[in-house]
Amino acid sequence: MGSSVLSETKTMLTLPGDAVRQIQWRYADRFDLQMLVQSARGVARGPVARMVAAGERNTHEWTPGKNEMLEAFDRAGITAIFMEPEEGGFIAGPKNLALSLAAFELAWVDGGAATASLAGFLALSPIHERGTAEQANHYMSLSAPPQPGEDRKPWRGAFVLTEPIPYVGVDTGMLSGKLRVAQWKDGEEPWLQVDKRGRFITNIAFANFVTAAVNSDDPRIKGSCVVILEETDEGTFDHGTPTKKLVHQLSSTGDPIFNLKVPASRIVGGYTVKDGVIVPNFNHGEIIEAVFRRTRVTVGLMTAAKLLSAIEPVIRYQRERFRGAEGARPGTVRYEQGIQQREDALHRLVDVWATGEAATSLGFATARLFDELDPIEKEKTAILKERGVQGGRAEMKALKESEQRAIELLSLEPNDPRRAELEADPLVQYVLRDAEGNVLCPATKLWNTGHGTNMLREAVSLMGGYGITEDCPGFLGNKWMDAQLEATYEGPEAVQRRQLTVTMTSEVFQAEFRSWTAEMRRIASEHPGTGACTLASAMQMWLWTLNHLQNATDPNGNKLYHGQRQGVTFALADALCWLLASRWQILDVLELAARGGDDPVASEGLEGTVQFLSDLCHTQAAQAAGEVSRICAELVFGYNEHPRWKDEGHSGCFLASELEEYEESMPGISAMAVDVLAENGSHPQKAGPCADCGRNGEFLRLQNKLTTCLSGSRLAKDRAAETVARVMIPEALDYPA
Ligand SMILES: Cc1cc2nc3c(=O)[nH]c(=O)nc-3n(C[C@H](O)[C@H](O)[C@H](O)COP(=O)(O)OP(=O)(O)OC[C@H]3O[C@@H](n4cnc5c(N)ncnc54)[C@H](O)[C@@H]3O)c2cc1C
Numbered sequence: 001m002g003s004s005v006l007s008e009t010k011t012m013l014t015l016p017g018d019a020v021r022q023i024q025w026r027y028a029d030r031f032d033l034q035m036l037v038q039s040a041r042g043v044a045r046g047p048v049a050r051m052v053a054a055g056e057r058n059t060h061e062w063t064p065g066k067n068e069m070l071e072a073f074d075r076a077g078i079t080a081i082f083m084e085p086e087e088g089g090f091i092a093g094p095k096n097l098a099l100s101l102a103a104f105e106l107a108w109v110d111g112g113a114a115t116a117s118l119a120g121f122l123a124l125s126p127i128h129e130r131g132t133a134e135q136a137n138h139y140m141s142l143s144a145p146p147q148p149g150e151d152r153k154p155w156r157g158a159f160v161l162t163e164p165i166p167y168v169g170v171d172t173g174m175l176s177g178k179l180r181v182a183q184w185k186d187g188e189e190p191w192l193q194v195d196k197r198g199r200f201i202t203n204i205a206f207a208n209f210v211t212a213a214v215n216s217d218d219p220r221i222k223g224s225c226v227v228i229l230e231e232t233d234e235g236t237f238d239h240g241t242p243t244k245k246l247v248h249q250l251s252s253t254g255d256p257i258f259n260l261k262v263p264a265s266r267i268v269g270g271y272t273v274k275d276g277v278i279v280p281n282f283n284h285g286e287i288i289e290a291v292f293r294r295t296r297v298t299v300g301l302m303t304a305a306k307l308l309s310a311i312e313p314v315i316r317y318q319r320e321r322f323r324g325a326e327g328a329r330p331g332t333v334r335y336e337q338g339i340q341q342r343e344d345a346l347h348r349l350v351d352v353w354a355t356g357e358a359a360t361s362l363g364f365a366t367a368r369l370f371d372e373l374d375p376i377e378k379e380k381t382a383i384l385k386e387r388g389v390q391g392g393r394a395e396m397k398a399l400k401e402s403e404q405r406a407i408e409l410l411s412l413e414p415n416d417p418r419r420a421e422l423e424a425d426p427l428v429q430y431v432l433r434d435a436e437g438n439v440l441c442p443a444t445k446l447w448n449t450g451h452g453t454n455m456l457r458e459a460v461s462l463m464g465g466y467g468i469t470e471d472c473p474g475f476l477g478n479k480w481m482d483a484q485l486e487a488t489y490e491g492p493e494a495v496q497r498r499q500l501t502v503t504m505t506s507e508v509f510q511a512e513f514r515s516w517t518a519e520m521r522r523i524a525s526e527h528p529g530t531g532a533c534t535l536a537s538a539m540q541m542w543l544w545t546l547n548h549l550q551n552a553t554d555p556n557g558n559k560l561y562h563g564q565r566q567g568v569t570f571a572l573a574d575a576l577c578w579l580l581a582s583r584w585q586i587l588d589v590l591e592l593a594a595r596g597g598d599d600p601v602a603s604e605g606l607e608g609t610v611q612f613l614s615d616l617c618h619t620q621a622a623q624a625a626g627e628v629s630r631i632c633a634e635l636v637f638g639y640n641e642h643p644r645w646k647d648e649g650h651s652g653c654f655l656a657s658e659l660e661e662y663e664e665s666m667p668g669i670s671a672m673a674v675d676v677l678a679e680n681g682s683h684p685q686k687a688g689p690c691a692d693c694g695r696n697g698e699f700l701r702l703q704n705k706l707t708t709c710l711s712g713s714r715l716a717k718d719r720a721a722e723t724v725a726r727v728m729i730p731e732a733l734d735y736p737a
Helices: 018-024 031-053 064-076 096-107 111-130 133-143 284-309 311-320 333-341 343-386 392-398 400-411 418-423 426-462 464-468 473-488 493-503 507-526 532-551 566-598 606-638 656-665 697-709 713-726
Strands: 157-160 178-183 191-197 209-216 224-230 234-238 257-263 271-274 277-280
Touching: 018 031, 018 566, 031 064, 031 096, 031 111, 064 111, 096 111, 096 284, 096 343, 111 133, 111 157, 111 209, 111 224, 111 284, 111 473, 191 209, 191 224, 209 284, 224 257, 224 284, 284 311, 284 343, 284 426, 284 473, 311 333, 311 343, 311 426, 311 473, 333 343, 333 713, 343 426, 343 566, 343 606, 343 713, 392 400, 400 418, 400 426, 400 507, 418 426, 426 464, 426 473, 426 493, 426 507, 426 566, 464 473, 493 566, 507 532, 507 566, 532 566, 532 606, 532 697, 566 606, 606 697, 606 713
Parallel strands: 157 209, 178 209
Antiparallel strands: 178 191, 191 257, 209 224, 234 257, 271 277
């Protein structure tokens, strides 16, 4: 693989199928997940696609048709993904990858359908992550779909955090939802009065229960918590009016009002009573953090699915564009290739495709990471509990030593005997994956949905006018708008950037990042065609810039890398995401190259597929390098004052009279001098004397190198474009327009 000589390359003949994807996204040995993908696909490309085509998105109301979609989810097992087998589910163990695969399949056709399936899990997530065993068992079992022969409707839930302006949105710390003691008889369980209004709450039209974030408004309750509210509780459970959404119309959204009396046992995770005060075991912030950490990954994968789903319809449109016209007879280039005769149309589609590959690889890698993290996190909690350490600062302190051991592990040579000991330490494994997850989750949500939405606009534009009609095959116009919601809900881009700003500077993450950079160079030496070397150079530049900015100041002496200075920190967070997406894209192609040969289906035409996907990696790595270079250069130089003509001494400028003198000993110097001051003080018409590189010469060296690292990337794009023009696609899309 990886040859840059066109004549030697094999060409991909068909679109990558399930066998290829199962290897890349690492569920080739998970039959349960393969079955899940098939059943979710059946619902997506069957009833969901038919609903969209029939215009069911044209109403805000919750219709019988939309309700039938939920029943189709139940029948297909989608509602049961979240549950343990003993609660009515069918997947044992962590379920992040499973949930992501199902959401990916649904979002391939319609984002609202995917959201409708996920929102129920979001409602259960606080209970799953931090609820007591009784709470988890009770609500999971109620929400599981009925078994064959069982006459029962599953409970549906909603997650209620966001409140009417001016309260919770991005800033989840500001809550106006209130909790008071309604009644507390001696020796009995207290009853609580809950007062909460929600804004933009998914699933609310039909929710039987909600998990709501509230703050104490009573000295007898400490802090905040999440409470479970049921439709039949005493008081008001008003589902509210539907939100007039422009997007995701197959899910239900509305602004509910709750004023209810519930027993204190509804506090998620339980409580203790200390000196007559109810102290929830978890405050709402702790619960929400644990929930979003996992659920945001799935949202990122929804946008990734949309990008990849756009490829086939665009290819078909481009090829058939001129058929039927006079002069475009079968066999002519115009008839056979249509708009694909034109390089720009192909290159733009290659860009969409490469983005989709990168976003998907990043998303599934993050989902798998959380599957690995889930049991390790439980082990960590148990070990620390045994040592008498529980949560918060005490835990952070206790893990300090493990962090140093993790950093040491990353610095060891592959054959170092100490490796085995450190690798076997569960706390080391925990801090490594935790640091990685803290970065990968917001990166997936931010890059996939943010940049992904921009690229969906590109996909729509490739369909011309058709792209922005309801008739567009693949519903691309809907997907473009829907993607903007994915960039917004569960915390918009600012929230993800803010989190990255903190987590990407962790010592453990930085050590991991350095080891990944070295890994990319190693990969490049064996697989030069993947763009891994370009990526490694860009990674080196990013890390240099981060370290530089952490110590640099602006002309007023103010620190540049500072929480308040989002112009610096957010931009660096954006740059990092490009690198991460590109890295996982490359790793997935290597996995395919390594294992594809063992699979009877994937091995067919494997070389061509690997070549094409490598070319997409190379194209994407070059894009990532360009973004990183642009962002870093702006940050490194942009906060220096530009030299002015009136600056003392005009350092760096020549005087005209000086030049005449120098010309005698250095002929030709006048032609090189750009900043020349005349006798009368006049100067060239520009901002000032050119800035020199000051102390940042090292940056320019890195940038120079990065620029030459781009060698070959456009050849890869040309090759990919050639494949896009030739690859076979099915006669018709497998879901209706
Ligand atoms: C269809 C839909 C379904 C939803 N479902 C649910 C649900 O089921 N449950 C639920 O609880 N919520 C739900 N939400 C709410 C959603 O999570 C919020 O809308 C989202 O978190 C953004 O909050 P906001 O609308 O208040 O935006 P704002 O906070 O007003 O943000 C506006 C802009 O300002 C920026 N911004 C805000 N704060 C900062 C900052 N500190 N620094 C820099 N920039 C900042 C944001 O990035 C954004 O660009 C849903 C929303 C929609 C539209």
